[in-house]
Amino acid sequence: MCGISGVVFKDKKLHPVGDYMTKMLDALQHRGPDSAGFAIYGGLGLEENEYLLNIEVKEAPGLLEQVKNTVITTTPIKKEEIIPSVEDYIIYRCKIALNSFNELKPLIMDIDEIKNVIVLNGSHSFEMIKDVGLVKDIAARYNTKDKMGTHAIGHTRFSTESIVDRYHAHPFQSYIIPDITVVHNGQITNYWKIRDPLERKGHIFETTNDTECIVHYIADKLNEGYHLEEALEQSVKDMDGPFSYIVGTPNGVGIAKDQLGLRPGVLAENDEVFAIASEEVALREVLDTHDVEQISPGEARAYTI
Amino acid sequence: MEDFIIDAQNKTPREVNQTIKEAALENKKITIKNPNAMHYLAAGITESVDLVVDGSAGYFVGTMIHGARIHINGNAGWFPADNMTEGELVIDGSAGDGVGQGIYGGTVVVTRDAGSRTGEIMKNGTIIIGGNSGFMTGLFMMGGRIIILGDIAEDAGESIIRGVIYIKGNIKSLGKNAKVKELDEEDKRELEELLPEYGFQLSPEDYRDFKKIVPLSKRPFYGKESEEG
Secondary structure, three states: OOEEEEEEEOOOOOEOHHHHHHHHHHHOHHHOOOEEEEEEEOOOOOOOOEEEEEEEEEOOOOHHHHHHHHHHHHOOEEEEEEEEOOOOEEEEEEEEEOOOHHHHHHHHHHHHOOOOEEEEEEEOOEEEEEEEOOHHHHHHHHOHHHOOEOEEEEEEEOOOOOOOOOOOOOOEEEOOOOOEEEEEEEOOOOHHHHHHHHHHOOOOOOOOOHHHHHHHHHHHHHHOOOOHHHHHHHHHHHOOOOEEEEEEEOOEEEEEEOOOOOOOOEEEEOOOEEEEEOOHHHHOOOOOOOOOEEOOOOOEEEEEO | OOEEEEEOOOOOHHHHHHHHHHHHOOOOEEEEEOOOOEOOOOOOOOOOOEEEEEOOEOOOOOOOOEEEEEEEOOOEOOOOOOOOOEEEEEEOOOEOOOOOOOOOOOEEEEOOOEOOOOOOOOOOOEEEEOOOEOOOOOOOOEEEEEEEOOOEOOOEOOOOOEEEEEEOOOEOOEOOOEEEEEOOHHHHHHHHHHHHHOOOOOOHHHHHHOEEEEEOOOOOOOOOHHHOO
16 A cells, blocks of 8 residues: 655755654554655755765665774765664665765665665665654654754555565665655556566666656656656556655655556645645645545656655 | 534544444434544434534545434545435535545535536435536436536436436536436426535525536336326
8 A cells, every 4th residue: 555755845945854754654554554755855055976885785784884983985984873673674874975976876776786785775865764664763763853944745655566675664765866865655456567678777676576667757858858747747657557756855855656647645735735645644744635636546756845 | 502512533433433323322413523634423323413524534424314304514535325215415525536426315515516427326305416417427326416506517317217407507518328307397496405404595586597407217227208107
């Protein structure tokens, strides 16, 4: 089933968007208990060439040092943090600097070569938080309520296809262009038809999860010069199956819904806030919901700042 | 009339519904405060009670009611009044997909817009939408009437078998087995009697704007038209 949500503060200023997104996702908890995730944009305050890596590392002697040594072969570690997780894993978070964005994906692939280690994400303009379990537990573990930002997307997962772990928790990210994320409720039934041409263009798939397919598709379209809403509109024409999904970019969020309208999506906005979600119960956490708009079948909507 | 108040804050749908069922035995009017867009509110209520939901409701509000009269001061999610057999559900706001899905009787009113598939597989009863109604309104409708005061979206009356959809606004496109007909005098009288009951005050000119969608055939997929009894 899954719950999805997105929120943008129109004034481009920093707001406690982590707290708002936590409340929105908690309200959608009934739609999926397996994992939850956030992409919180605008609050990291990194220098132009800096990136934040989130790396899942099994608690084993010497493994974390091996990860650090791999990172150091490419670039020095500027700052680091260890966040305890569950099931004998930690999240190793480090800040690095790269000469260009193009160095990020190869570094991630190098780190992923280490057994019992996987890079959950690498980002410049947003903070990715995703883990297995319930929203309130993840929120407490990662202190999401204190995260500031301009906009965010989030997800509660009811897994139907791929496995339940941190990596398969949403949001998914693409590295075709920087900082594109997707949260998704549904299934893409022509998955291979979408994936094949993207792979032929050289885009790298790490999973068989259809949400990864969406995020690469959207990033590819944005890379070709589509505006966010145009990319979403095209995706509705190209993708089959029941779905609604929300995209996060450094400048905003957008939602797309399948042509038969088989997955929910609602929208509300005022002068300050643009909010989208699976259900009204999430929207009411950020604004008055007197006027709630149903996203129509085949419709795409976006708000960029 | 004494009003029994239920505060839904921090309660589960099961707890709220159990309280409604117990209170409905001894009270004529019940008000639910802080519904917080909760799902399944008032599911399966079979007492003839007046129920006010003071805020928005979630999915399946009033599902399978028989005789209750529910008024929602807010919006509703997907499938309000699903499979209702008798009673009334008034949503003083907007609603999601599947308004009045599969109802056998009773009346559902949405004062503003409704989502997709309004009245899908309904067998009887009445649905009134004060605003626009979405994609595939009347999908596989098997009886009853839907009245749309705004516009109706793509594939209206898709695979409609029986029943009628009245539309005051524009029809974006028709679904399979659907055709448009002019209203006759009996249709107009029916609407003129019905709509003011629910606060929709229309002028004589407004009533002239209505047209209706009915089935092309009662045997669109197999069998013969002559077999229809």
